[in-house]
Amino acid sequence: MTSPTALFAEKIVAAAYRPGPYRLPDGGTLDVYFDPYRLASDPELLTETAAALARLLPPDTEALAGPALAAIPLVTAVSLHTGLPAAFLRPAPKEHGTWRQIEGADLAGRRTILLDDTARSGASLLRSARLLRIGGALVGTAVCVLDREAGAATLLADHHLVLRALVCDPGGTR
Numbered sequence: 001m002t003s004p005t006a007l008f009a010e011k012i013v014a015a016a017y018r019p020g021p022y023r024l025p026d027g028g029t030l031d032v033y034f035d036p037y038r039l040a041s042d043p044e045l046l047t048e049t050a051a052a053l054a055r056l057l058p059p060d061t062e063a064l065a066g067p068a069l070a071a072i073p074l075v076t077a078v079s080l081h082t083g084l085p086a087a088f089l090r091p092a093p094k095e096h097g098t099w100r101q102i103e104g105a106d107l108a109g110r111r112t113i114l115l116d117d118t119a120r121s122g123a124s125l126l127r128s129a130r131l132l133r134i135g136g137a138l139v140g141t142a143v144c145v146l147d148r149e150a151g152a153a154t155l156l157a158d159h160h161l162v163l164r165a166l167v168c169d170p171g172g173t174r
C-alpha cells in the first residue's frame with residue numbers, strides 16, 4: 001500500500017517539478033528542477049504542504065524561521081497551520097529603519113525550527129542556522145520540502161543540526 005507521505009511526495013513532484021535547464025550555483029545544470037513557487041502560489045497545495053511540514057516538527061518547537069525568498073511563504077503557511085510564531089531572514093541586514101536581518105518574532109532562547117524549500121549542499125541552511133544562533137535562537141533541526149541528498153544532511157550534522165525532509169530525490173545534474 002502506498003503511504004500518505006509517498007502519495008503526497010508524488011503530488012509535490014507532479015505539481016512543482018519543471019523542465020529545465022536550471023543552472024545551479026556550482027555550475028551544474030538540472031534538466032528537471034523543483035520550483036517551490038509552484039507550491040507557494042497554489043493555496044490548496046501550500047496548505048497541504050504546510051500540514052505535511054508541520055508533521056515533521058519536533059513536539060517541543062517554539063518558533064519557526066526561514067530565509068528569503070522561497071522559505072517565506074512556507075514559514076508563514078506553517079505558522080498559520082500550527083499557531084507557532086514566525087521569523088524571516090533577510091539575505092543581508094536592512095540598510096535603514098530597523099537595520100535588522102531577522103524580522104518577526106523574537107527568537108532569543110526559543111527552540112526554533114529552520115524551514116526551507118530545498119536542501120542541496122546545505123550551505124543556505126547552515127548560513128541561516130548560524131544567523132539564528134547568533135541572534136540567540138536555539139536551532140537543532142532544519143525541515144525542508146525536498147532534500148536533494150547532495151551533502152546537506154552531513155554538513156548540517158557537523159554543525160549539530162538534524163535535517164528532515166518531506167521528499168528525498170537526488171535528481172540529475174550534468
Ligand SMILES: O=P(O)(O)OC[C@H]1O[C@H](OP(=O)(O)OP(=O)(O)O)[C@H](O)[C@@H]1O
Nearest residue numbers: 068069070117118119120121122123124
Ligand atoms: O543547500 P543549498 O546548496 O544551499 O541549496 C538550497 C538553497 O538554494 C535555493 O535558494 P536560491 O538562492 O536558489 O533561491 P530563492 O531565492 O528562490 O530562495 C533554495 O531555496 C535553498 O535555500
Ligand SMILES: O=C(O)c1cc(=O)[nH]c(=O)[nH]1
Nearest residue numbers: 033034035036118148171
Ligand atoms: O534542485 C532543485 O531542483 C532546486 C535547487 C535550488 O537551489 N532551487 C530550486 O528552485 N530547485
